[in-house]
Amino acid sequence: MMSHYRNTISLIYILFCLFITSLSASSIIRQFTDDFNTNLQQENGAGPNPKVGEEVYHLHQHQEISSRDHEVSVSSMVNGLRDRPPSSYSLKMESFNKLLNSPYTERYQSRPFTVGGYNWTLMVYPNGNKKDSGSGYLSLYVAIDNSTLVAGHQDVYADLRFYVFNNNERKYFTIQDTNVWRFNIFKTMWGFSQVLPVATFRDPRNGYLYDGDHCEFGVDVTIPTTYQISELFSIADNFYNPKFTWTLRGFSTLLKDTYYSDVFSIGGRNWKIQVDPSGRSTAQGKALSMYLNLDLNEKFRPYEKIYVRAKLRVLNQRGLNNIEKQLDNWYQGPAYGGEYSWGYHEFISFSDLRDSAKGFVVNDVLMVQAELEDISSTKYLPN
Secondary structure, eight states, X not given: OXXXXXXXXXXXXXXXXXXXXXXXXXXXXXXHHHHHHHHHHHHHSSOOOOOHHHHHHHHHHHHHHTOOOOOOOXXXXXXXXXXXXXXXXXXXXXXXXXXXXXXXXOOEEOOOEEETTEEEEEEEETTOOGGGTOTTEEEEEEEEOGGGOSSTTOOEEEXXXXXXXXXXXXXXXXXXXXXXXXXXTTBOEEEEEEEEEHHHHHOGGGSSSBTTTBEEEEEEEEOOOOOSOEEEEEEEOOOSSOEEEEEEEXXXXXXXXXXXXXXXXXXXXXXXXXXXXXXXXXXXXXXEEEEEEEOTTOOOOTTOEEEEEEEEEEOOTTSSOOEEEEEEEEEEOGGGXXXXXXXXEEEEEHHHHHOGGGSSEETTEEEEEEEEEEEEEXXXXXX
């Protein structure tokens, strides 16, 4: 009898302990849930009660995509209007005022789109990104999907241009930074926290909200590549012997239309002086013509041009003033039409040449000269 009584007492005690334990666990769970809701309400006002696992996920994502440490300076920011729509992604929205008035919608995130082999999303903060000094402004960002990065240390450089359609102008308001943006696992989101004041955006008279409360956003994501081909243009101006003098004897007996000097080399190029004793073109029968020619055997690379600054002279053999004229021209290869010769049709008049007192022709000898001052060269990489 006593044994049966003890067994009954033990059973009752075990049931009582289980009941107390159940009440304690329920109290602990309810206390955790109440604390979670209280914190959420204090931060955002009254709101829904999501599952704990979902809330942790959202907080993790927000921290990841808001790792923004790039400061956009006023001097590097460019904005304006343009006709063409965005090339990477367009986001058209209806009933946008509902997002503006929602206390629980901090941002809208587009579906992923692909540019340059990476996945991106367009982020719209209707009332501004408060964590990026965007309160009271429309904020726009682009975020990269970490999973599309090849390696954890990889950097992706991108140019970004954001769009907001203006229905009044039938054009897009655009904003961009002249600097390139660097994305990696630590910096996944870049953009502008202060694109337009919310008051300006909401006022339908400004054209950003139209047909009730429709609007359109967009973005261009451009991944610039490093150049593979290049050229180096330089000008040389210090030559060991920059002058070439040509003496024409028996000048009065020169009956051909054109005469050429011997080839001479200055600045790594081969040249000739051309003289037309009877004149060329508009100078024919009135004046001597003279030109500085690049030797036809000179090899031009495709689309190569040579800048030349030089002086052409008819020398005065009595110590008086020379006749001198300046050249400042481009010599061009076949791809540009083949400009191998520059000079003057009317270089010196026949009356000056025939007047022996002026000293240009003495003892039937004429002396001409070319002085090279500047010659350009271009190196092409790869060769």
